Amino acid sequence: MRFSRAFIPTLKEKPAEAEIPSHTLMIRSGMLRKLGSGIYSYLPLAKKVINHIETIVREELDAIGCQEILMPVLHPRELWEMSGRWAVYGPELMRLTDRHDREFALGPTHEEVITLIAKYDIKSYKKLPINLYQIQTKFRDEIRPRFGVMRSREFIMKDAYSFHKDKKSLQKTYEDMYNAYSRIFARCGLKSVAVEADVGAIGGSSSHEFMVLAETGESEVLHCECGYAATSENAKITALDCNEHDEMIKLEKVYTPERKSVEEVSAFLGVLPKKLIKTIVYKADDNFVAILIRGDREINPVKVANFLQCVNLEFATEDEIAEFTHSTAGFVGPVGKKSIKLYADLNLKFMRNMVTGADEKDHHYKNVHLERDAHIDAWQDFIQAEKGDKCPKCGKAMSSFRGIEVGQVFQLGDKYSTAMEATYDAEDGSAIPYQMGCYGIGITRTMAASIEQFHDKDGIIWPISISPYDVELINLSPSDEDITEFCDNVYELLQDEFIDVLYDDRDEKAGFKFKDADLIGIPIHIIVGKKSFEQEMVEIKIRKTGEKITCAFDDILNRITMLIDKMYDEINKNVT
RNA sequence: CGGGAUGUAGCGCAGCCCGGUAGCGCGCUUCGUUCGGGACGAAGAAGUCGCCGGUUCAAAUCCGGCCAUCCCGACCA
Incomplete structure (x- = not known):
């Protein structure tokens, strides 16, 4: 394809709508245009x-x-x-x-x-x-x-x-x-x-x-090095450290003015976040439930929704908490008899002397032991796995x-x-x-x-196997008849060998063409300019490494074929 | 759906606070010079200022409503 006839509307500037490299580069390289939120046209390079x-x-x-x-x-x-x-x-x-x-x-x-x-x-x-x-x-x-x-x-x-x-x-x-x-x-x-x-x-x-x-x-x-891999949402949890042998202490209500979050309560009472129990009230379809997890961990909503077999799972609002739990947002806790179901994370089962909300504004309980002080309807794995957790297969840190x-x-x-x-x-x-x-x-x-996965500050770097073209042929002197005739011949030579070539025959300056070529990211560039032409040489540039090879006229087809084969070999050695 | 922001030429933006002829850069068209990393000069085309309504002699600018887009969160076979 001659670039002069191709529909590749590249942009110099970063589009306002794009945040991540692939989005920015697809728009800048003329691959993609937006029709509406989440709706795109794929232009020739993308297609x-x-x-x-x-x-x-x-x-x-x-x-x-x-x-x-x-x-x-x-x-x-x-x-x-x-x-x-x-x-x-x-x-x-x-x-x-x-x-x-x-x-x-x-x-x-x-x-x-x-x-x-x-x-x-x-x-x-x-x-x-x-x-x-x-x-x-x-x-x-x-x-x-x-x-x-x-x-x-x-x-x-x-x-x-x-x-x-x-x-x-x-x-x-x-x-x-x-x-x-x-x-x-x-x-x-x-x-x-x-x-x-x-x-x-x-x-x-x-x-x-x-x-x-x-x-x-x-x-x-x-x-994990043993081969186990899972998304943090899906990873199974192995038991966290537990203090099941600590001496059990009597339940005590303490005054915690305006301290709601784990950080606030933890700092105010001088206990570690992992000694707190978070009570999270959810609206699961039309039912309200409370999930208890350790204060230093994040809840995994996928696990909660799977356990509850519900379609819509969302946090209860402050008003809903007041109405359905007879408690106060920020101070909800599991102690005593409850009007909604309580489900607790497995790791809390043997934890002793924990801190929870007291269902009363500005108050928490200390020394809570769920088995002793609360009625838990079910124990289940509810938390999100984290880096550093033990591998469920071999027990090493992930x-x-x-x-x-x-x-x-x-x-x-x-x-x-x-x-x-x-x-x-x-x-x-x-x-x-x-x-x-x-x-x-x-x-x-x-x-x-x-x-x-493959881009740099200048643009895209396509793997040869999915690249829009195999080779970009750049004519730096389109006004020079000899050079242009030569480029036309190289273009046809490569195409006759079923090498897909984007031929930049446009009447533009060298820098302009180099910038576009780097942006579009075709893996091999053949650069034909006056200096090398006079010595009957062309320059071959590898987009990925920036490496430049000079190549004699009659060796072009051979070199390009070898480079393409080498690139495929690199890829195929990872194909099992 | 909650929070935040933005809609002005194809793209990136200024102008809005303080109402009075719609601007800049890139891109586009024509001509000339240039020609190995996004050149320079000259001339030109291109905008219902997101939409609807209100205030006013007069609205891109002030007020109200709506729509769209983006970001954070919630959510995501």
Whole structure:
């Protein structure tokens, strides 16, 4: 492609709307334009990257026997009623009504549609297992879209669904998909890790998220040298230090004027935060409950919601606390008889001599022992794992890094097939619900994740495997006929060898072209200028390292081919 | 949804407090000079000042309402 004819509207300045590198660079490099909050157009450079990622995805999935299909975006309400998710999915489901007042959803995921297809057309055990996928635009009405395509309301996703006669078959496909995912991200040139994910209410036996390592990632991943890795939300907690052998002291109410927060109470009473118990009142759907956790730890709302099996979980307001707990916000505590359920974190079970709110303004209790002084309705793991916590597998301290979730694999079991009465006929003629798996990859998010992982102050650095072009050919003297004729020839020579070239033939100054080239981030630049031309040489620059190689005219094709091969070798050595 | 901020030319911004002809830089068009890291000069095109209403002789500017966008939080298969 000649740059003079290409639609690559680069910008010199940082757009006001962008915060993180991938967002800023996608706009500046002319890949992306915003239509509304969380809604973007992908311009030619982005579309080429998307195509490359999709090609890798298709190759790897087809190689393990998946088949590509395309399902509708528009889903009738009745379909979502069948699975029960019209009610459960919540406001994130985009809904609309047609001229006949019939209701629809814009598909955020396709378990319902695919299960219906299977229900009618995959009737025999002889057809199982089968694994179908599509690459398509998904819609999710995120509360707060942000970071460009990283969290948008409309995005491109690859979603696959597998159907099995039993769990063993599902497990096998799950492992195949897991391996295919590892290969896909490796082939995209990305450093990724698979981490244990939340199986929660669905209760499947296994789920993993694939995280691309990046400082700006929204997820914190805890990992251990033994190989265990999980997001901080999903990581299991091992028991914290406990003072169960301390002497138990008599309960005592103390005056704590205006001290509400853990920090304030801790400082005022001169006790460590870990000796306090936080009592957090939640509104879970229409019920009010209190969760107790240790003062120095953060609550994990995912664990709370899973435990309570609720759809909406939010903090109770001060007024609601007053009305439903007969207590005072800031001084809520577990001691005595309660009007709402009390659930406590497991780590508090044997803790002695703790400090809690006294359900009375400006008062706390000291020396609380929950087993003695309160009635706890259930003990459960509620806290968020942190860096430094003990690994649940081997007990060593875990460290942390940040990551971007680009994919997830999931064993669904028979959740949807049972709900939608989707069964196959087994050998003995009985009708049995399918075992199902589902597997997603955020295509557009993967593109952004690559930029987060590989960029510098000048711009993007694409891995060769997903780069919009293989080579950028820069003619520094477009007004010079000999040089231009030479460049035209190099352009054609490379294209004849199926090397995808962006040819900067524009009548611009050298610096201008260099800046654009660095910004766009094509991995190899061929620079043709007067000085080197006279010596029958060109300059080859490696975008990633800045390394410059001089190269004789008749060696160009050879050198470029070698460089491209080398770049692919670098990537492929990480493909297992 | 709670808190904060912003909407003025394609992009980045000033002007608003103190009402009176709508500005700057980049980009765009034309011409000339320049030509290896975002050149220079000259000429030019381009804006219902987010929308609606109010106050006023007069509103980008003051007042009210609405909408949109961004940030923090809550939330997030």
